[in-house]
Amino acid sequence: MRTTVLAFAALAMALGIAPVSAADTDPALLTKATALMEKDFQSRGIAKVERLKQDDVMSLCTQYRGALPADVAKRVQAEQMATIKFPADGKYMGDWKNGDKIAQSGRGATWSDKPDTVNGGGCYNCHRVSGTELSYGTIGPSLYQFGKLRGGPTEANMKYVYGKLYNSQAYVPCSNMPRFGYHGVLTEAQIKDLVALLLDPESIVNQ
Amino acid sequence: MATVSRPLAYICCTLALCAAGLSAAQDKDPTAAAIEQYRQMLADGNPAELYELRGEELWKTKRGPKNASLEQCDLGLGPGKIKGAYTQLPRYFPDTDRVEDLESRLVTCMVQLQGFDREEVTKKPFGSASYQSDLEALVAYVVSQSRGMKMAVPQEHPKEREAYQLGREIFFYRAGPYDFACATCHSEDGKRIRLQDLPNLTQKKGAQFAYTTWPAYRVSQGELRTMQWRLWDCFRQQRFPEPKYASDATIALTTFLAVNANGAEYAGPAIKR
Structure with missing residues (x-):
């Protein structure tokens, strides 16, 4: 286990990614924390509890503490680019x-x-x-x-x-x-x- | 009322002096120097003392259906021992079998010793111009008994360690219409929102400064604000739903921050803009 972590850290550093310790990426812990928040947060006014739900990007950015591995980053970037709706009239500038x-x-x-x-x-x-x-x-x-x-x-x-x-x-x-x-x-x-x-x-x- | 007017008049006076100081400081450079000066002037004459006095009276007065005071409340160091108690919270309590922060524990004592209804006590924990919160006063009194002492939040019990780890996950949890996590604003050194400095809570120095200066009297609100309030208002601005008062999630996050602040001298209740 320890060797795996060290190997991962070395690889991560070689790729220019900030090292993330094993504890940081423990999915069981994140699952538990998510369940805890769902229990302890409530809707108020326009801020509904549904806001706690993460999409793919939020979840990955949480899990990797903002430093995605290169292949994941590339996939995320392409998926997010596809969500952009540019103006139908072709005009970008307002007032x-x-x-x-x-x-x-x-x-x-x-x-x-x-x-x-x-x-x-x-x-x-x-x-x-x-x-x-x-x-x-x-x-x-x-x-x-x-x-x-x-x-x-x-x-x-x-x-x-x-x-x-x-x-x-x-x-x-x-x-x-x-x-x-x-x-x-x-x-x-x-x-x-x-x-x-x-x-x-x-x-x-x-x- | 007479006791209130003097410190408030003092603050108005320091604000006026501060305005003069601001223009002088701006000549040589940044707003940062002026803000620092403003903070120093505020620290002289902190209305938090009024909350401490009211809290002490509440602590010692027999109240509630059981007509009991809080003098036998166990904040972790034994019944009635409040000297230094805040420096060792949140911690695990065997009688409730959970990790509790100061505010959760005060509620526990008000329910167990005084016979108050939990729902009633936690319904309106934060004061306003038209409403005084007993919890804010009690918090001010208890934390004042830890001033000058070193933060030493325990991580012995497995549930204390788990609270820290869950708190860290919550700190990094991105969600909501703005994609914010606590970490968005609080994981780098030297950042600001507008002119407000943001402590880096992932580092010892930032966590120590921030944690040891809460609870605090907020001049802009005219109220003493607790750690639970601080987290609650952060989540509001994070565009999250509302965290329940003294809930396990808020206690976990507080544990993460408090443990990161270990070793620093506690300096609250402080005074902030």
């Missing part, structure tokens, strides 16, 4: 001013929110976004001057940003970022406004 309001708002989807609360993107919670808002988080990378540094609203850039907002796991498996489109947290129109926020040359992000 950047509206995008900044969505980026500022961290509202929505908690048990203290109403069913008709308009969800925000909560972007500033984790990212620097504009140059003027100083209250920003650092869990994600800075997005300040995102479009300016990448050649602006090219077709490829717009498609990438739209896709990333829709399903971040299609690009970085086990990314910390919510899958806003996949979960229906943000609408197509809201995602378009956020694409504009990042890529429109007029946007405060690119000043």
Whole structure:
């Protein structure tokens, strides 16, 4: 057993994956913890107990502590990419001013929110976004001057940003970022406004 | 009421001073320095003391259908022994055959010794402007009796070890419409949400700082908040369903955090923004 663990650790390190100890991947323990949560959590307001149910990606990211083995990562990425619904009208960019309001708002989807609360993107919670808002988080990378540094609203850039907002796991498996489109947290129109926020040359992000 | 007004007036005063400090600190650089200064000023004159006093009175007063005080409550070190008790919780209790945190154990004592109804006691554990929570006051009193002592949460009993392991699984469990786990925000050093620093709870240093400064008086809410509240509000923002008060799942998660904090000096109840 010990040799197996060591061999796995060595292999994992060779592949550039953070070593995961045997205890971390004990499926019996995860099953037990899941049952415990199902017993001890209850629906409140819009936050129903069904939210505890994991899809394939959530389960794998939990099990591997966010560091998927290369083959699993490749499969997950392809599956998540297939979930992205790009806009039928072929237009990716909306209104950047509206995008900044969505980026500022961290509202929505908690048990203290109403069913008709308009969800925000909560972007500033984790990212620097504009140059003027100083209250920003650092869990994600800075997005300040995102479009300016990448050649602006090219077709490829717009498609990438739209896709990333829709399903971040299609690009970085086990990314910390919510899958806003996949979960229906943000609408197509809201995602378009956020694409504009990042890529429109007029946007405060690119000043 | 007269006892309340003085510390609150003091806080208002420190906030005003702090505003002046903020503008000065911003000249040379970051918000971080100013926030640190704000915290230091807050620490001077903590209204948590008022909760401690009320908690002590509740502890010693005969109450409930059995007309008994909590002075014979066993928090793990023997009946009535509260000095240092919080530094060794959560722990396994043979009489209930489960691992209990402070809040769960207080409920157990209120039921067993005082004859209160469990449902009644746990129905509304968190206070608000219009409602005082007895549990919050009792928690403030008990934890204050561990201030300055080293965290030494036991991992002897198999159920204590299991609680730790299950708590770790819960910590890494991703779910909900935002795909969040506790780990999403609390497994890297030096991260923030907006301007709020996030402790890395997977590392000793982060876990020690966070755990030893809860429970805390939250200035923004005007309430003393307990560890159960802290987890409850984290799960709310994680977009999870609601964890039941003092449930096994919350105690397991608390055990994971508390054991990671072992060796640090307990400093609560603290004061936070």
